[in-house]
Amino acid sequence: MGLRAADPVSCEEFGYGLGRPDGILVLKYRSMTRLAFGENRDDFLHQFYWSPDGLLSARHDRHTTFIGPDEVFWVHRAVTHEVHAADRQTIYRICLREVPDALNGLRAGVAAIDADAARLVLALAVREYDECDAPAARSRIMAGLTPLAQPGNDRQSAGSGVAVSVAMALAHDPGDPTRLDEWAERLHVSVKTLQRDFVREFGMPYTRWRTRLRLRAALALLEAMPVGEVAHRIGYASPSAFIAAFAREYGYTPGRAAARTHGDAPAPSPRSGR
Known part of the structure:
Protein backbone atom coordinates (compact mmCIF):
# COMPACT_ATOMS: atom_id res chain seq x y z
CA MET A 1 0.00 0.00 0.00
CA GLY A 2 1.38 3.39 -0.94
CA LEU A 3 0.89 6.16 1.62
CA ARG A 4 1.59 9.80 0.80
CA ALA A 5 1.74 12.73 3.23
CA ALA A 6 3.94 15.77 3.61
CA ASP A 7 4.68 15.29 7.29
CA PRO A 8 5.75 12.06 9.04
CA VAL A 9 2.72 9.87 9.48
CA SER A 10 1.92 8.08 12.70
CA CYS A 11 1.11 4.44 11.94
CA GLU A 12 0.49 1.84 14.63
CA GLU A 13 0.02 -1.85 13.82
CA PHE A 14 -2.08 -4.28 15.84
CA GLY A 15 -2.01 -7.86 14.58
CA TYR A 16 -3.97 -10.81 15.94
CA GLY A 17 -3.65 -14.35 14.61
CA LEU A 18 -1.71 -13.20 11.56
CA GLY A 19 -1.20 -15.94 9.00
CA ARG A 20 -4.41 -17.74 9.98
CA PRO A 21 -7.72 -17.46 8.10
CA ASP A 22 -9.32 -15.90 11.20
CA GLY A 23 -6.54 -13.35 11.72
CA ILE A 24 -7.01 -9.59 11.66
CA LEU A 25 -4.58 -6.69 11.21
CA VAL A 26 -5.58 -3.21 12.35
CA LEU A 27 -3.51 -0.27 11.08
CA LYS A 28 -4.12 3.09 12.75
CA TYR A 29 -2.92 6.18 10.86
CA ARG A 30 -2.80 9.83 11.89
CA SER A 31 -1.06 12.83 10.37
CA MET A 32 -1.05 16.60 10.68
CA THR A 33 -1.57 16.86 6.92
CA ARG A 34 -3.96 15.11 4.52
CA LEU A 35 -3.38 11.41 3.97
CA ALA A 36 -3.59 9.69 0.60
CA PHE A 37 -3.66 5.92 0.16
CA GLY A 38 -3.10 4.62 -3.36
CA GLU A 39 -2.65 0.99 -4.30
CA ASN A 40 -2.34 -1.24 -7.33
CA ARG A 41 -3.32 -4.47 -5.69
CA ASP A 42 -1.60 -7.82 -6.05
CA ASP A 43 -1.89 -9.06 -2.46
CA PHE A 44 -4.18 -11.61 -0.85
CA LEU A 45 -5.83 -9.45 1.81
CA HIS A 46 -9.27 -7.88 1.83
CA GLN A 47 -9.56 -4.62 3.71
CA PHE A 48 -11.77 -1.75 4.74
CA TYR A 49 -11.09 1.85 5.72
CA TRP A 50 -12.90 3.68 8.50
CA SER A 51 -12.52 7.10 10.08
CA PRO A 52 -14.45 7.99 13.26
CA GLU A 71 -19.60 3.80 7.13
CA VAL A 72 -16.53 2.07 5.75
CA PHE A 73 -14.97 1.69 2.33
CA TRP A 74 -14.66 -2.01 1.58
CA VAL A 75 -12.10 -3.30 -0.94
CA HIS A 76 -11.83 -6.91 -2.09
CA ARG A 77 -8.31 -8.24 -2.50
CA ALA A 78 -6.53 -7.36 -5.77
CA VAL A 79 -8.83 -4.39 -6.45
CA THR A 80 -7.04 -1.11 -7.26
CA HIS A 81 -8.30 1.92 -5.34
CA GLU A 82 -7.45 5.27 -3.75
CA VAL A 83 -8.53 6.68 -0.39
CA HIS A 84 -7.98 10.26 0.79
CA ALA A 85 -8.47 11.81 4.24
CA ALA A 86 -8.35 15.34 5.60
CA ASP A 87 -5.70 16.67 7.94
CA ARG A 88 -5.75 15.93 11.67
CA GLN A 89 -7.84 12.83 11.02
CA THR A 90 -7.54 9.26 12.24
CA ILE A 91 -7.95 6.43 9.74
CA TYR A 92 -8.20 2.74 10.51
CA ARG A 93 -7.35 0.20 7.83
CA ILE A 94 -8.47 -3.31 8.75
CA CYS A 95 -7.04 -6.24 6.77
CA LEU A 96 -8.78 -9.63 6.62
CA ARG A 97 -8.29 -12.96 4.87
CA GLU A 98 -12.02 -13.67 4.71
CA VAL A 99 -14.95 -11.70 3.30
CA PRO A 100 -17.87 -10.84 5.61
CA ASP A 101 -20.95 -12.78 4.49
CA ALA A 102 -22.98 -9.63 3.89
CA LEU A 103 -20.30 -8.18 1.58
CA ASN A 104 -19.77 -11.29 -0.52
CA GLY A 105 -19.60 -10.23 -4.16
CA LEU A 106 -18.79 -6.57 -3.44
CA ARG A 107 -15.47 -5.71 -5.12
CA ALA A 108 -15.26 -2.18 -3.74
CA GLY A 109 -17.82 0.13 -2.23
CA VAL A 110 -19.43 1.67 0.82
CA ALA A 115 -21.80 0.84 16.76
CA ASP A 116 -20.53 -2.40 18.32
CA ALA A 117 -18.25 -3.16 15.38
CA ALA A 118 -16.85 0.39 15.45
CA ARG A 119 -16.24 0.12 19.19
CA LEU A 120 -14.33 -3.13 18.70
CA VAL A 121 -12.12 -1.62 15.99
CA LEU A 122 -11.12 1.04 18.51
CA ALA A 123 -10.59 -1.62 21.18
CA LEU A 124 -8.34 -3.74 18.97
CA ALA A 125 -6.11 -0.71 18.37
CA VAL A 126 -4.94 -0.68 21.99
CA ARG A 127 -1.78 -2.44 23.14
CA GLU A 128 -3.43 -3.89 26.22
CA TYR A 129 -6.14 -5.74 24.28
CA ASP A 130 -6.23 -9.45 25.18
CA GLU A 131 -5.34 -11.50 22.09
CA CYS A 132 -7.58 -14.31 23.32
CA ASP A 133 -10.58 -12.04 22.76
CA ALA A 134 -9.52 -11.05 19.24
CA PRO A 135 -11.23 -13.88 17.29
CA ALA A 136 -14.62 -13.04 18.81
CA ALA A 137 -14.03 -9.33 18.20
CA ARG A 138 -13.11 -10.03 14.59
CA SER A 139 -16.27 -12.08 14.07
CA ARG A 140 -18.42 -9.32 15.55
CA ILE A 141 -16.73 -6.67 13.39
CA MET A 142 -17.38 -8.72 10.25
CA ALA A 143 -21.00 -9.24 11.28
CA GLY A 144 -21.35 -5.49 11.83
CA LEU A 145 -20.59 -4.64 8.19
CA THR A 146 -23.62 -4.51 5.91
CA PRO A 147 -24.27 -3.23 2.38
CA LEU A 148 -25.34 0.37 2.48
CA ALA A 149 -29.06 0.94 2.15
CA GLN A 150 -29.62 3.81 -0.24
CA PRO A 151 -32.18 6.40 0.87
CA GLY A 152 -35.42 5.76 -0.97
CA ASN A 153 -36.94 8.48 -3.15
CA ASP A 154 -40.41 7.62 -1.95
CA ARG A 155 -39.64 7.13 1.72
CA GLN A 156 -42.55 7.96 4.02
CA SER A 157 -41.73 9.73 7.24
CA ALA A 158 -43.37 11.75 9.97
CA GLY A 159 -40.22 13.85 10.29
CA SER A 160 -37.92 11.88 12.57
CA GLY A 161 -34.73 10.89 10.76
CA VAL A 162 -35.41 12.68 7.47
CA ALA A 163 -32.39 14.94 7.93
CA VAL A 164 -30.19 11.89 8.52
CA SER A 165 -31.49 10.33 5.29
CA VAL A 166 -30.57 13.46 3.34
CA ALA A 167 -27.21 13.69 5.10
CA MET A 168 -26.35 10.12 4.12
CA ALA A 169 -27.08 10.82 0.47
CA LEU A 170 -25.08 14.06 0.46
CA ALA A 171 -22.14 12.48 2.30
CA HIS A 172 -21.65 10.22 -0.71
CA ASP A 173 -21.98 13.10 -3.17
CA PRO A 174 -21.46 16.56 -1.60
CA GLY A 175 -21.86 18.12 -5.05
CA ASP A 176 -25.48 16.96 -5.33
CA PRO A 177 -27.40 20.13 -6.36
CA THR A 178 -30.76 19.01 -4.91
CA ARG A 179 -32.46 21.90 -3.07
CA LEU A 180 -34.07 21.66 0.36
CA ASP A 181 -37.58 21.87 -1.10
CA GLU A 182 -36.76 19.07 -3.55
CA TRP A 183 -35.52 16.84 -0.73
CA ALA A 184 -38.69 17.60 1.24
CA GLU A 185 -40.89 16.66 -1.71
CA ARG A 186 -38.90 13.48 -2.28
CA LEU A 187 -39.31 12.46 1.37
CA HIS A 188 -42.97 13.53 1.59
CA VAL A 189 -42.46 16.08 4.36
CA SER A 190 -42.76 19.85 4.50
CA VAL A 191 -39.75 22.11 4.01
CA LYS A 192 -40.28 23.42 7.54
CA THR A 193 -40.24 19.89 8.97
CA LEU A 194 -37.04 18.97 7.15
CA GLN A 195 -35.32 22.21 8.14
CA ARG A 196 -36.36 21.73 11.78
CA ASP A 197 -35.03 18.17 11.70
CA PHE A 202 -26.99 18.68 13.47
CA GLY A 203 -27.45 21.96 15.31
CA MET A 204 -27.62 24.04 12.12
CA PRO A 205 -29.85 24.59 9.06
CA TYR A 206 -29.55 22.56 5.89
CA THR A 207 -27.57 25.14 3.88
CA ARG A 208 -24.95 25.62 6.61
CA TRP A 209 -24.61 21.86 7.14
CA ARG A 210 -24.17 21.25 3.40
CA THR A 211 -21.53 23.98 3.16
CA PRO A 226 -6.50 21.23 -8.66
CA VAL A 227 -8.67 23.88 -6.98
CA GLY A 228 -10.96 24.36 -9.99
CA GLU A 229 -11.70 20.65 -10.25
CA VAL A 230 -12.36 20.38 -6.51
CA ALA A 231 -14.79 23.31 -6.72
CA HIS A 232 -16.76 21.59 -9.48
CA ARG A 233 -16.67 18.19 -7.75
CA ILE A 234 -18.20 19.47 -4.51
CA PHE A 246 -13.27 28.01 1.96
CA ALA A 247 -11.47 31.14 3.18
CA ARG A 248 -14.46 32.16 5.32
CA GLU A 249 -14.54 28.72 6.95
CA TYR A 250 -10.84 28.04 7.49
CA GLY A 251 -9.13 31.44 7.33
CA TYR A 252 -6.85 30.55 4.40
CA THR A 253 -7.31 29.72 0.71
CA PRO A 254 -7.60 26.28 -0.91
CA GLY A 255 -4.36 27.00 -2.76
CA ARG A 256 -2.56 27.48 0.53
CA ALA A 257 -4.19 24.31 1.86
CA ALA A 258 -2.84 22.38 -1.15
CA ALA A 259 0.62 23.85 -0.52
CA ARG A 260 0.45 22.61 3.07
CA THR A 261 0.09 19.08 1.76
CA HIS A 262 3.44 19.36 -0.01
CA GLY A 263 5.16 21.16 2.83
CA ASP A 264 5.30 24.55 1.08
CA ALA A 265 3.45 26.60 3.68
CA PRO A 266 2.93 26.65 7.44
CA ALA A 267 -0.26 25.27 8.87
CA PRO A 268 -2.54 28.14 9.93
CA SER A 269 -5.29 27.63 12.50
CA PRO A 270 -8.80 27.34 11.02
CA ARG A 271 -11.41 29.85 12.14
CA SER A 272 -14.12 27.25 12.40
CA GLY A 273 -14.42 25.07 15.45
CA ARG A 274 -15.45 22.13 13.31
Missing part, protein backbone atom coordinates in the same frame (compact mmCIF):
# COMPACT_ATOMS: atom_id res chain seq x y z
CA ASP A 53 -13.68 11.72 13.04
CA GLY A 54 -14.17 12.87 9.44
CA LEU A 55 -14.98 12.10 5.83
CA LEU A 56 -12.98 9.78 3.61
CA SER A 57 -12.85 10.22 -0.15
CA ALA A 58 -12.58 6.90 -2.00
CA ARG A 59 -11.99 6.28 -5.69
CA HIS A 60 -12.52 3.06 -7.64
CA ASP A 61 -13.07 2.59 -11.39
CA ARG A 62 -13.12 6.38 -11.97
CA HIS A 63 -15.94 6.81 -9.44
CA THR A 64 -15.38 8.92 -6.31
CA THR A 65 -17.56 8.63 -3.22
CA PHE A 66 -17.41 10.00 0.31
CA ILE A 67 -17.67 7.91 3.45
CA GLY A 68 -18.93 9.19 6.79
CA PRO A 69 -18.12 8.01 10.35
CA ASP A 70 -20.92 5.40 10.30
CA ALA A 111 -20.80 -0.43 3.67
CA ALA A 112 -22.41 0.52 6.97
CA ILE A 113 -20.63 -0.27 10.23
CA ASP A 114 -22.71 -0.64 13.38
CA PHE A 198 -31.65 19.40 10.42
CA VAL A 199 -31.38 21.85 13.30
CA ARG A 200 -32.38 19.13 15.77
CA GLU A 201 -29.99 16.50 14.38
CA ARG A 212 -19.50 22.44 5.97
CA LEU A 213 -19.81 18.99 4.41
CA ARG A 214 -18.61 20.30 1.04
CA LEU A 215 -15.64 22.11 2.53
CA ARG A 216 -14.67 19.11 4.64
CA ALA A 217 -14.79 17.01 1.47
CA ALA A 218 -12.61 19.61 -0.24
CA LEU A 219 -9.91 19.09 2.38
CA ALA A 220 -9.73 15.43 1.38
CA LEU A 221 -9.67 16.20 -2.36
CA LEU A 222 -7.10 19.02 -2.49
CA GLU A 223 -4.35 16.41 -2.09
CA ALA A 224 -5.10 15.00 -5.53
CA MET A 225 -7.03 17.61 -7.57
CA GLY A 235 -20.91 21.53 -6.16
CA TYR A 236 -19.68 25.12 -6.49
CA ALA A 237 -20.66 27.02 -9.64
CA SER A 238 -17.24 28.67 -9.91
CA PRO A 239 -13.78 28.36 -8.37
CA SER A 240 -14.08 31.91 -6.99
CA ALA A 241 -17.23 31.01 -5.03
CA PHE A 242 -15.48 27.96 -3.62
CA ILE A 243 -12.35 29.93 -2.69
CA ALA A 244 -14.44 32.56 -0.89
CA ALA A 245 -16.42 29.96 1.07
Whole structure:
Protein backbone atom coordinates (compact mmCIF):
# COMPACT_ATOMS: atom_id res chain seq x y z
CA MET A 1 0.00 0.00 0.00
CA GLY A 2 1.38 3.39 -0.94
CA LEU A 3 0.89 6.16 1.62
CA ARG A 4 1.59 9.80 0.80
CA ALA A 5 1.74 12.73 3.23
CA ALA A 6 3.94 15.77 3.61
CA ASP A 7 4.68 15.29 7.29
CA PRO A 8 5.75 12.06 9.04
CA VAL A 9 2.72 9.87 9.48
CA SER A 10 1.92 8.08 12.70
CA CYS A 11 1.11 4.44 11.94
CA GLU A 12 0.49 1.84 14.63
CA GLU A 13 0.02 -1.85 13.82
CA PHE A 14 -2.08 -4.28 15.84
CA GLY A 15 -2.01 -7.86 14.58
CA TYR A 16 -3.97 -10.81 15.94
CA GLY A 17 -3.65 -14.35 14.61
CA LEU A 18 -1.71 -13.20 11.56
CA GLY A 19 -1.20 -15.94 9.00
CA ARG A 20 -4.41 -17.74 9.98
CA PRO A 21 -7.72 -17.46 8.10
CA ASP A 22 -9.32 -15.90 11.20
CA GLY A 23 -6.54 -13.35 11.72
CA ILE A 24 -7.01 -9.59 11.66
CA LEU A 25 -4.58 -6.69 11.21
CA VAL A 26 -5.58 -3.21 12.35
CA LEU A 27 -3.51 -0.27 11.08
CA LYS A 28 -4.12 3.09 12.75
CA TYR A 29 -2.92 6.18 10.86
CA ARG A 30 -2.80 9.83 11.89
CA SER A 31 -1.06 12.83 10.37
CA MET A 32 -1.05 16.60 10.68
CA THR A 33 -1.57 16.86 6.92
CA ARG A 34 -3.96 15.11 4.52
CA LEU A 35 -3.38 11.41 3.97
CA ALA A 36 -3.59 9.69 0.60
CA PHE A 37 -3.66 5.92 0.16
CA GLY A 38 -3.10 4.62 -3.36
CA GLU A 39 -2.65 0.99 -4.30
CA ASN A 40 -2.34 -1.24 -7.33
CA ARG A 41 -3.32 -4.47 -5.69
CA ASP A 42 -1.60 -7.82 -6.05
CA ASP A 43 -1.89 -9.06 -2.46
CA PHE A 44 -4.18 -11.61 -0.85
CA LEU A 45 -5.83 -9.45 1.81
CA HIS A 46 -9.27 -7.88 1.83
CA GLN A 47 -9.56 -4.62 3.71
CA PHE A 48 -11.77 -1.75 4.74
CA TYR A 49 -11.09 1.85 5.72
CA TRP A 50 -12.90 3.68 8.50
CA SER A 51 -12.52 7.10 10.08
CA PRO A 52 -14.45 7.99 13.26
CA ASP A 53 -13.68 11.72 13.04
CA GLY A 54 -14.17 12.87 9.44
CA LEU A 55 -14.98 12.10 5.83
CA LEU A 56 -12.98 9.78 3.61
CA SER A 57 -12.85 10.22 -0.15
CA ALA A 58 -12.58 6.90 -2.00
CA ARG A 59 -11.99 6.28 -5.69
CA HIS A 60 -12.52 3.06 -7.64
CA ASP A 61 -13.07 2.59 -11.39
CA ARG A 62 -13.12 6.38 -11.97
CA HIS A 63 -15.94 6.81 -9.44
CA THR A 64 -15.38 8.92 -6.31
CA THR A 65 -17.56 8.63 -3.22
CA PHE A 66 -17.41 10.00 0.31
CA ILE A 67 -17.67 7.91 3.45
CA GLY A 68 -18.93 9.19 6.79
CA PRO A 69 -18.12 8.01 10.35
CA ASP A 70 -20.92 5.40 10.30
CA GLU A 71 -19.60 3.80 7.13
CA VAL A 72 -16.53 2.07 5.75
CA PHE A 73 -14.97 1.69 2.33
CA TRP A 74 -14.66 -2.01 1.58
CA VAL A 75 -12.10 -3.30 -0.94
CA HIS A 76 -11.83 -6.91 -2.09
CA ARG A 77 -8.31 -8.24 -2.50
CA ALA A 78 -6.53 -7.36 -5.77
CA VAL A 79 -8.83 -4.39 -6.45
CA THR A 80 -7.04 -1.11 -7.26
CA HIS A 81 -8.30 1.92 -5.34
CA GLU A 82 -7.45 5.27 -3.75
CA VAL A 83 -8.53 6.68 -0.39
CA HIS A 84 -7.98 10.26 0.79
CA ALA A 85 -8.47 11.81 4.24
CA ALA A 86 -8.35 15.34 5.60
CA ASP A 87 -5.70 16.67 7.94
CA ARG A 88 -5.75 15.93 11.67
CA GLN A 89 -7.84 12.83 11.02
CA THR A 90 -7.54 9.26 12.24
CA ILE A 91 -7.95 6.43 9.74
CA TYR A 92 -8.20 2.74 10.51
CA ARG A 93 -7.35 0.20 7.83
CA ILE A 94 -8.47 -3.31 8.75
CA CYS A 95 -7.04 -6.24 6.77
CA LEU A 96 -8.78 -9.63 6.62
CA ARG A 97 -8.29 -12.96 4.87
CA GLU A 98 -12.02 -13.67 4.71
CA VAL A 99 -14.95 -11.70 3.30
CA PRO A 100 -17.87 -10.84 5.61
CA ASP A 101 -20.95 -12.78 4.49
CA ALA A 102 -22.98 -9.63 3.89
CA LEU A 103 -20.30 -8.18 1.58
CA ASN A 104 -19.77 -11.29 -0.52
CA GLY A 105 -19.60 -10.23 -4.16
CA LEU A 106 -18.79 -6.57 -3.44
CA ARG A 107 -15.47 -5.71 -5.12
CA ALA A 108 -15.26 -2.18 -3.74
CA GLY A 109 -17.82 0.13 -2.23
CA VAL A 110 -19.43 1.67 0.82
CA ALA A 111 -20.80 -0.43 3.67
CA ALA A 112 -22.41 0.52 6.97
CA ILE A 113 -20.63 -0.27 10.23
CA ASP A 114 -22.71 -0.64 13.38
CA ALA A 115 -21.80 0.84 16.76
CA ASP A 116 -20.53 -2.40 18.32
CA ALA A 117 -18.25 -3.16 15.38
CA ALA A 118 -16.85 0.39 15.45
CA ARG A 119 -16.24 0.12 19.19
CA LEU A 120 -14.33 -3.13 18.70
CA VAL A 121 -12.12 -1.62 15.99
CA LEU A 122 -11.12 1.04 18.51
CA ALA A 123 -10.59 -1.62 21.18
CA LEU A 124 -8.34 -3.74 18.97
CA ALA A 125 -6.11 -0.71 18.37
CA VAL A 126 -4.94 -0.68 21.99
CA ARG A 127 -1.78 -2.44 23.14
CA GLU A 128 -3.43 -3.89 26.22
CA TYR A 129 -6.14 -5.74 24.28
CA ASP A 130 -6.23 -9.45 25.18
CA GLU A 131 -5.34 -11.50 22.09
CA CYS A 132 -7.58 -14.31 23.32
CA ASP A 133 -10.58 -12.04 22.76
CA ALA A 134 -9.52 -11.05 19.24
CA PRO A 135 -11.23 -13.88 17.29
CA ALA A 136 -14.62 -13.04 18.81
CA ALA A 137 -14.03 -9.33 18.20
CA ARG A 138 -13.11 -10.03 14.59
CA SER A 139 -16.27 -12.08 14.07
CA ARG A 140 -18.42 -9.32 15.55
CA ILE A 141 -16.73 -6.67 13.39
CA MET A 142 -17.38 -8.72 10.25
CA ALA A 143 -21.00 -9.24 11.28
CA GLY A 144 -21.35 -5.49 11.83
CA LEU A 145 -20.59 -4.64 8.19
CA THR A 146 -23.62 -4.51 5.91
CA PRO A 147 -24.27 -3.23 2.38
CA LEU A 148 -25.34 0.37 2.48
CA ALA A 149 -29.06 0.94 2.15
CA GLN A 150 -29.62 3.81 -0.24
CA PRO A 151 -32.18 6.40 0.87
CA GLY A 152 -35.42 5.76 -0.97
CA ASN A 153 -36.94 8.48 -3.15
CA ASP A 154 -40.41 7.62 -1.95
CA ARG A 155 -39.64 7.13 1.72
CA GLN A 156 -42.55 7.96 4.02
CA SER A 157 -41.73 9.73 7.24
CA ALA A 158 -43.37 11.75 9.97
CA GLY A 159 -40.22 13.85 10.29
CA SER A 160 -37.92 11.88 12.57
CA GLY A 161 -34.73 10.89 10.76
CA VAL A 162 -35.41 12.68 7.47
CA ALA A 163 -32.39 14.94 7.93
CA VAL A 164 -30.19 11.89 8.52
CA SER A 165 -31.49 10.33 5.29
CA VAL A 166 -30.57 13.46 3.34
CA ALA A 167 -27.21 13.69 5.10
CA MET A 168 -26.35 10.12 4.12
CA ALA A 169 -27.08 10.82 0.47
CA LEU A 170 -25.08 14.06 0.46
CA ALA A 171 -22.14 12.48 2.30
CA HIS A 172 -21.65 10.22 -0.71
CA ASP A 173 -21.98 13.10 -3.17
CA PRO A 174 -21.46 16.56 -1.60
CA GLY A 175 -21.86 18.12 -5.05
CA ASP A 176 -25.48 16.96 -5.33
CA PRO A 177 -27.40 20.13 -6.36
CA THR A 178 -30.76 19.01 -4.91
CA ARG A 179 -32.46 21.90 -3.07
CA LEU A 180 -34.07 21.66 0.36
CA ASP A 181 -37.58 21.87 -1.10
CA GLU A 182 -36.76 19.07 -3.55
CA TRP A 183 -35.52 16.84 -0.73
CA ALA A 184 -38.69 17.60 1.24
CA GLU A 185 -40.89 16.66 -1.71
CA ARG A 186 -38.90 13.48 -2.28
CA LEU A 187 -39.31 12.46 1.37
CA HIS A 188 -42.97 13.53 1.59
CA VAL A 189 -42.46 16.08 4.36
CA SER A 190 -42.76 19.85 4.50
CA VAL A 191 -39.75 22.11 4.01
CA LYS A 192 -40.28 23.42 7.54
CA THR A 193 -40.24 19.89 8.97
CA LEU A 194 -37.04 18.97 7.15
CA GLN A 195 -35.32 22.21 8.14
CA ARG A 196 -36.36 21.73 11.78
CA ASP A 197 -35.03 18.17 11.70
CA PHE A 198 -31.65 19.40 10.42
CA VAL A 199 -31.38 21.85 13.30
CA ARG A 200 -32.38 19.13 15.77
CA GLU A 201 -29.99 16.50 14.38
CA PHE A 202 -26.99 18.68 13.47
CA GLY A 203 -27.45 21.96 15.31
CA MET A 204 -27.62 24.04 12.12
CA PRO A 205 -29.85 24.59 9.06
CA TYR A 206 -29.55 22.56 5.89
CA THR A 207 -27.57 25.14 3.88
CA ARG A 208 -24.95 25.62 6.61
CA TRP A 209 -24.61 21.86 7.14
CA ARG A 210 -24.17 21.25 3.40
CA THR A 211 -21.53 23.98 3.16
CA ARG A 212 -19.50 22.44 5.97
CA LEU A 213 -19.81 18.99 4.41
CA ARG A 214 -18.61 20.30 1.04
CA LEU A 215 -15.64 22.11 2.53
CA ARG A 216 -14.67 19.11 4.64
CA ALA A 217 -14.79 17.01 1.47
CA ALA A 218 -12.61 19.61 -0.24
CA LEU A 219 -9.91 19.09 2.38
CA ALA A 220 -9.73 15.43 1.38
CA LEU A 221 -9.67 16.20 -2.36
CA LEU A 222 -7.10 19.02 -2.49
CA GLU A 223 -4.35 16.41 -2.09
CA ALA A 224 -5.10 15.00 -5.53
CA MET A 225 -7.03 17.61 -7.57
CA PRO A 226 -6.50 21.23 -8.66
CA VAL A 227 -8.67 23.88 -6.98
CA GLY A 228 -10.96 24.36 -9.99
CA GLU A 229 -11.70 20.65 -10.25
CA VAL A 230 -12.36 20.38 -6.51
CA ALA A 231 -14.79 23.31 -6.72
CA HIS A 232 -16.76 21.59 -9.48
CA ARG A 233 -16.67 18.19 -7.75
CA ILE A 234 -18.20 19.47 -4.51
CA GLY A 235 -20.91 21.53 -6.16
CA TYR A 236 -19.68 25.12 -6.49
CA ALA A 237 -20.66 27.02 -9.64
CA SER A 238 -17.24 28.67 -9.91
CA PRO A 239 -13.78 28.36 -8.37
CA SER A 240 -14.08 31.91 -6.99
CA ALA A 241 -17.23 31.01 -5.03
CA PHE A 242 -15.48 27.96 -3.62
CA ILE A 243 -12.35 29.93 -2.69
CA ALA A 244 -14.44 32.56 -0.89
CA ALA A 245 -16.42 29.96 1.07
CA PHE A 246 -13.27 28.01 1.96
CA ALA A 247 -11.47 31.14 3.18
CA ARG A 248 -14.46 32.16 5.32
CA GLU A 249 -14.54 28.72 6.95
CA TYR A 250 -10.84 28.04 7.49
CA GLY A 251 -9.13 31.44 7.33
CA TYR A 252 -6.85 30.55 4.40
CA THR A 253 -7.31 29.72 0.71
CA PRO A 254 -7.60 26.28 -0.91
CA GLY A 255 -4.36 27.00 -2.76
CA ARG A 256 -2.56 27.48 0.53
CA ALA A 257 -4.19 24.31 1.86
CA ALA A 258 -2.84 22.38 -1.15
CA ALA A 259 0.62 23.85 -0.52
CA ARG A 260 0.45 22.61 3.07
CA THR A 261 0.09 19.08 1.76
CA HIS A 262 3.44 19.36 -0.01
CA GLY A 263 5.16 21.16 2.83
CA ASP A 264 5.30 24.55 1.08
CA ALA A 265 3.45 26.60 3.68
CA PRO A 266 2.93 26.65 7.44
CA ALA A 267 -0.26 25.27 8.87
CA PRO A 268 -2.54 28.14 9.93
CA SER A 269 -5.29 27.63 12.50
CA PRO A 270 -8.80 27.34 11.02
CA ARG A 271 -11.41 29.85 12.14
CA SER A 272 -14.12 27.25 12.40
CA GLY A 273 -14.42 25.07 15.45
CA ARG A 274 -15.45 22.13 13.31
